[in-house]
Each structure stands twice: as C-alpha cells, then as structure tokens.
Amino acid sequence: MAIGKRIRFFRNRKGMTQKQLGEMLGFLGRTSDVRIAQYESESRTPKSDLVKEMAQIFDVSPRAINVPNIDSYIGLMHTLFALEDMYGLKIGEIDGELCLRLDKSAGTTYSSMFDMFHAWQEQAARLERGEITKEEYDQWRYKYPELDTSGQQKKVIPSQELSDLITASLKEESE
Known part of the structure; x- marks a missing residue:
C-alpha cells in the first residue's frame, strides 16, 4: 500500500x-x-x-x-500488517505451527485471493512431490500469472495498492 x-x-x-x-x-x-x-x-x-x-x-x-522495505524483518512485518489491512490476511496457529490465512469474511477479496493462493499451493505441492523441478517452480512464480494454467488469475484484476507497493520498493532499491 x-x-x-x-x-x-x-x-x-x-x-x-x-x-x-x-x-x-x-x-x-x-x-x-x-x-x-x-x-x-x-x-x-x-x-x-x-x-x-x-x-x-x-x-x-x-x-x-511508510512503504515497507521488505529486505528487513521489521519491513517484512509491516508489509504483512499492510496485507492484513488490505486483503484480510490473518495470522493463526494450526497444530502448534504459525500460519498465515485468508479471512473468509473478506468477501470477494477472499475468493480472489483464495484462487491465487490455491494455484500457488498446487505448484508448491507439485514441487514437493517431485513432479516439477525447482527451476520450473521458480519459473512459474517469477512469471506469474503468465504460466499459471489453473485459470484462476483471469478472475482477478491486480490491486493498484499492491502494484504501487512493489513499484515503490523497486524504486527504493534502485536509488
């Protein structure tokens, strides 16, 4: 944001x-x-x-x-806090492990984010099962949504806030 x-x-x-x-x-x-x-x-x-x-x-x-600098742990925390404000990202605990989850009460944000997170989880599971290489997984992540075959990204218009956040972070790094 x-x-x-x-x-x-x-x-x-x-x-x-x-x-x-x-x-x-x-x-x-x-x-x-x-x-x-x-x-x-x-x-x-x-x-x-x-x-x-x-x-x-x-x-x-x-x-x-300020726009957080994700190259530090404090900056990363403030990025996660901003994602909580913008997209309903929540922190919780499952079986003694900390986890991040989407808040179902966030409505259309939840369903859009769920679809994208689910596509990501599917690729991570394929990597874990050895169906794809780390290089193929990274290619999918770094070219997302171009290489996503789940079809979920077609339902989502990228957030201007997220685009602004990434642009500002990249601009800060280049200065």
Whole structure:
C-alpha cells in the first residue's frame, strides 16, 4: 500500500478529517486540508519528520505509514500488517505451527485471493512431490500469472495498492 493510502487509512482509523489532521500538523487556514489531500493523492510526499509527527498523532510507528522495505524483518512485518489491512490476511496457529490465512469474511477479496493462493499451493505441492523441478517452480512464480494454467488469475484484476507497493520498493532499491 502506497504512503498516501496508508495516511488515509490511519487518518480514517482515528476518525479524523483531512482538515483536522492538517491543523494538528501545523498547516493553518485553507492549506490544512489541501496539504493532506495532496499527501493522500500522492501528488506530494511528506518528509520523514512529518511522517514521524503523523505517526505520533496516529499512535503508530513511522514504519507503518511508510512503504515497507521488505529486505528487513521489521519491513517484512509491516508489509504483512499492510496485507492484513488490505486483503484480510490473518495470522493463526494450526497444530502448534504459525500460519498465515485468508479471512473468509473478506468477501470477494477472499475468493480472489483464495484462487491465487490455491494455484500457488498446487505448484508448491507439485514441487514437493517431485513432479516439477525447482527451476520450473521458480519459473512459474517469477512469471506469474503468465504460466499459471489453473485459470484462476483471469478472475482477478491486480490491486493498484499492491502494484504501487512493489513499484515503490523497486524504486527504493534502485536509488
């Protein structure tokens, strides 16, 4: 999820308007809501000190607002938290092992994600049974959905939030 969507998510979670948040950040008059709208639409990116101020207002870590860096364990955790917010991903325990699962109450998100996860699980099972090589498995993953023969991806329109997250992560790596 891109930083603008995270700001909107946490602002709404606190029940705040753009104007209220802007005023709390010290933007006065007419600029208070305009500035927040610009951050949420991503026509402007808040500087790190402003993100820290927002984090204090929202009572969250600045890492929860920023696009996570999945090259660190903390960044990975915040990515998983964002996936929980966006797609209903839940953590649980089965037979003493931690597992990630989809929340059935997430409606169409659940059925779309279930189909894609199921296609992935089928390929992982084929690898485990020795029906395909690790190279074939990796080829399937890295070219997904192009090489997916389950037909499930045709039901899904890729999420703009996920696309933004991946794009931002790749952009950060190249800088």
